[in-house]
Amino acid sequence: MQRNYHLFRPDRGMWRKALSGIPRIKNKKQWDALDPLSRWLISTRAAVLLMTLFAAIIAGIYAQIESAFRWDLFLVMTFGLVLAHATNNILNDLTDHRRGVDKDNAFRTQYGTQPVEEGFMSRGQSMRMAVVTGLLAAAAGVFLVYSTGIEVLYFFLAGIFFLFAYNWPLKHIGLGEPSVIVVWGPLMIGGGFYAITGYWSWDVAIASLPYALGPTAVLFGKHIDKIPWDKPKGVRTLPVLIGHKAARATTLILLILQYLILLYLILTGFFSWPLLLVFVALFYFFIKVLPVFRRPTPRECPRNYPKDAWPLWYSSHAFVHNRRFGSFFLTGLIIQMVLQML
Numbered sequence: 001m002q003r004n005y006h007l008f009r010p011d012r013g014m015w016r017k018a019l020s021g022i023p024r025i026k027n028k029k030q031w032d033a034l035d036p037l038s039r040w041l042i043s044t045r046a047a048v049l050l051m052t053l054f055a056a057i058i059a060g061i062y063a064q065i066e067s068a069f070r071w072d073l074f075l076v077m078t079f080g081l082v083l084a085h086a087t088n089n090i091l092n093d094l095t096d097h098r099r100g101v102d103k104d105n106a107f108r109t110q111y112g113t114q115p116v117e118e119g120f121m122s123r124g125q126s127m128r129m130a131v132v133t134g135l136l137a138a139a140a141g142v143f144l145v146y147s148t149g150i151e152v153l154y155f156f157l158a159g160i161f162f163l164f165a166y167n168w169p170l171k172h173i174g175l176g177e178p179s180v181i182v183v184w185g186p187l188m189i190g191g192g193f194y195a196i197t198g199y200w201s202w203d204v205a206i207a208s209l210p211y212a213l214g215p216t217a218v219l220f221g222k223h224i225d226k227i228p229w230d231k232p233k234g235v236r237t238l239p240v241l242i243g244h245k246a247a248r249a250t251t252l253i254l255l256i257l258q259y260l261i262l263l264y265l266i267l268t269g270f271f272s273w274p275l276l277l278v279f280v281a282l283f284y285f286f287i288k289v290l291p292v293f294r295r296p297t298p299r300e301c302p303r304n305y306p307k308d309a310w311p312l313w314y315s316s317h318a319f320v321h322n323r324r325f326g327s328f329f330l331t332g333l334i335i336q337m338v339l340q341m342l
Helices: 012-020 028-032 036-043 046-065 071-098 107-111 123-148 152-165 176-197 202-207 209-225 238-242 244-267 273-293 314-341
Strands: none
Touching (some): 012 036, 036 046, 046 071, 046 176, 071 123, 071 152, 123 152, 123 176, 152 176, 176 202, 202 209, 209 244, 273 314
């Protein structure tokens, strides 16, 4: 009996592609030839999961700065947060497929692979993937509640609420974008800090905002890109409600607030001088991001722009900025942590 051993052969090249972007899979034959992890990475849009990974690491660094770090709780917390985000992404694609949002060459299927909409996976297969991923995330949450205390349950329940409510109804009534500030800020970083240390810190909650505004700006950019697709289908994201120009201005405000809040936290002493490193990202902001958001969407893909990323435009620039801001932010925090430990 012949077995499909290739299904279990790791495709590290595809893993790298999935972690750096959203690979385009041409047909079901190519999909079926992928190993299970590659399918999972593509289905969960693994490249954006790095934003959650950064948030978890930031929460861990804050715990270390407070001399209350525990490796076991940190690893479980990180595992749970990343898998919760992965579950949300699977359910998001499944929900949009069921509601017909991604039908007929929609925005989502143009810039990346939507496995359910393109017939690579059935609804049942997608749901089973979401259930397994979600149960693993839930197991991590239960462990943290047992290890840290019943108060962690409130963060756990809030996470479950946003996990399901974002896809419907929050995203469809202009509340999806504001919820991201809460999720990537006080909930992920503040709650992650609580899960490790066992106590809440308003300073940490405020200090979570410079990073949380980055994923919010990325989502804003994506929903600006999607206005021509979302508006006719009645998907009332905040950019749809306030309009293209106002949404672009709002995204710029979110990005500028990242630097202003960070500067405030440095001046008040919560952060030390290594965090000034983050302001290196301002060069990219002024050179690339600011000019892009001040102008309407190009009529067609620019010559020097990756064709496989189009029609993503504002979200791509916000995503690259967030990667740079997050990397410098994380590096500055690590330097501050090391200096404090010396």
